[in-house]
């Protein structure tokens with residue numbers, strides 16, 4: 057099978073500043089001590105040959121040639137460990153009878169922390185290096201891959217090609233490949249069966265972990281760390297369930313493998329196998345194979361989808377002449393006896409359709425499991441039942457049948473829940489059993505699940521060849537276009553004219569254009585571990601916070617937004633290709649990106665919850681991530697530059713105009729300015745069409761002239777009262793305002809900067825919050841200091857504040873001048889931790905979280921940050937949401953208005 061799970065680029069990564077060049081803090085000192093205590097083992101003679109001895113799977117720090125790298129004022133000196141290998145707990149396996157599940161870890165490429173903005177900000181906000189340094193795994197990714205056990209050699213090749221058995225390709229010391237004593241954690245029966253094979257082929261020993269321990273550890277981790285891990289499945293409808301981490305235990309874990317285990321879980325490492333049944337996945341597959349001659353489990357399962365069990369099962373209606381047995385609540389269609397009909401007929405096996413047999417079997421076994429599970433939940437008074445294991449395989453009918461059984465037998469009191477990573481519980485648990493990886497300390501907001509380019513093609517399926525570099529990825533996407541149906545994963549592409557010339561775009565059309573036969577299978581993404589992320593501290597109630605405004609569970613909304621994104625593709629690819637010089641290589645990448653992203657869209661059209669709970673913010677972020685996957689670093693770079701320059705050129709005139717106004721007029725003009733300038737948005741189809749009709753300044757003027765109040769949502773008067781302190785409560789000006797800025801050009805220069813200046817003038821500290829990574833034409837935190845510096849040339853208020861905030865690099869070099877200005881109200885820039893037009897405030901950068909602690913005003917600007925996300929968000933402090941609605945449908949839906957209507961929503965702290 058040519059399926060693919062391979063995702064992010066797996067190039068050899070150089071020394072990761074936060075990783076290999078270990079940085080040690082107090083808490084890590086403890087780790088270090090622990091590791092050093094284990095050094096005795098290292099001193100033992102090697103077990104065989106000249107290989108380096110690593111007698112345990114515990115990571116050990118090699119502190120030889122360690123040196124401290126710091127300057128005097130550095131609070132947290134860096135300790136370089138040049139001889140420390142990177143092979144911390146990279147791989148764990150669950151080798152079952154039919155599938156091998158792999159969980160492996162790879163590091164993030166490090167990004168430098170030492171730019172001047174960050175350095176001065178850290179001092180100003182009293183930020184340490186974040187909590188990141190207490191984690192031995194300092195940011196990285198967890199990958200989930202499956203192989204058929206029958207094709208174990210493919211699995212071994214995969215491990216070898218990625219050098220996962222000796223620390224991964226990124227390891228500085230891939231000589232570790234020669235390490236004959238490396239140990240990999242493994243669970244499942246195959247950990248015993250294939251010990252010799254692993255030793256022979258990879259030179260590694262399998263360290264066996266108990267299967268039940270692993271299942272429970274894996275399930276506990278997933279339920280704690282993944283926001284929408286669990287879901288219910290009734291009549292084909294999935295609904296994701298938010299599990300409260302503080303109220304998770306006890307629960308019943310039903311693992312349906314060949315046989316079935318029922319485990320009562322009371323806490324981490326606290327569990328008891330309370331029951332089980334020998335009628336499980338093996339029974340279905342075994343009986344099914346005998347009765348239908350199917351060659352694989354999946355084939356058998358697929359047959360069931362076309363089956364009709366009424367030809368096999370004896371129903372209540374068969375006994376009661378087509379009637380219900382209503383006295384005891386049994387409808388005519390209830391199965392009275394599985395396979396019961398076959399006794400009363402003279403037919404032989406060959407007279408029954410294999411499809412019907414498969415369905416009958418599936419229902420018999422699923423009902424039985426559901427019933428026994430419920431009875432055990434009842435026995436121990438357990439509120440929640442989670443089902444996992446290879447039998448389920450994200451198969452809609454299986455889940456529906458189990459759910460039905462639980463509901464039926466509990467009279468609706470209990471509900472079955474399923475886990476998205478159901479097949480990986482054991483492998484994850486084995487991974488967790490490595491010590492000191494810090495994984496179990498991670499919290500839900502520190503994990504981000506991303507779906508790489510291969511995701512739409514794989515679903516719950518088995519892994520194909522590993523892809524090493526970008527070129528291989530591109531070729532893989534091209535192969536799909538050329539070979540079409542020859543490849544197992546079908547291709548939903550409809551070539552459309554007007555691409556970059558090298559390929560076509562696929563448009564998600566309808567559920568009919570299925571990527572895979574079992575549309576319901578759920579995809580498992582790559583888990584990015586980002587220990588620096590934090591929950592935005594000013595959310596009124598993080599538990600009630602839902603970032604997305606539009607519910608994509610509504611099929612018409614989903615179809616609309618998927619189509620919009622699909623229609624945007626040609627223009628986006630043009631921009632992306634142009635941003636990389638329009639070379640043939642860029643065109644090839646552009647086409648591959650278009651195919652990859654449209655495959656995601658098609659997949660989601662086919663199965664909206666394939667990637668978990670889906671919101672518009674996820675879709676918009678996925679597009680940016682997909683661009684990055686094909687190495688388009690910043691598709692709108694030159695557009696942004698051009699717009700910044702044009703806007704900066706007219707900024708001095710705007711300052712003069714504003715300064716001639718009285719306070720009240722000025723405030724109104726400023727808010728009008730922000731709303732008007734939000735029209736410069738390359739993500740909106742309507743706006744992009746507008747840009748062909750005039751220059752930046754002409755469009756800006758036109759937009760400002762149309763800015764007449766009342767706006768569609770207009771809380772300006774209440775905001776004005778607070779700002780001018782004219783109301784009953786004469787409150788002092790705000791202490792600190794966080795301005796979540798949006799687009800480059802007029803939006804930031806002529807809209808948000810003048811508003812920031814006004815706040816500074818009133819003595820309010822201003823923190824400009826910008827994206828960490830590019831997204832459309834949004835301004836980034838890296839770009840902002842230069843823009844501020846340019847603007848500051850024309851304005852003393854901005855200059856002093858920027859100097860005080862450490863934004864003007866030249867001024868920072870002159871320490872006397874920064875001291876002189878230390879009394880000025882500072883203007884700062886912080887990154888928000890994301891690379892998307894929207895913002896999920898449950899996962900923001902630590903610098904934003906630190907800046908938020910003293911803030912009493914939040915201004916969210918733009919459609920992405922204030923409409924698609926956060927429109928209904930409640931905050932602990934005053935909040936102003938400003939945006940122009942640049943989409944007709946959204947305007948109608950949200951504000952019963954029209955495209956280009958504006959929102960000025962002010963919510964004082966309650």
Ligand SMILES: CC(C)(COP(=O)(O)O)[C@@H](O)C(=O)NCCC(=O)O
Nearest residue numbers: 737739740741893918919920921943
């Ligand atoms: C991508 C965007 C959220 C960016 O808007 P912004 O935050 O820059 O105001 C917005 O342009 C959008 O929703 N565009 C898709 C809809 C359309 O093209 O009409």
Ligand SMILES: [Mn+2]
Nearest residue numbers: 798799834893
């Ligand atoms: Mn934007």
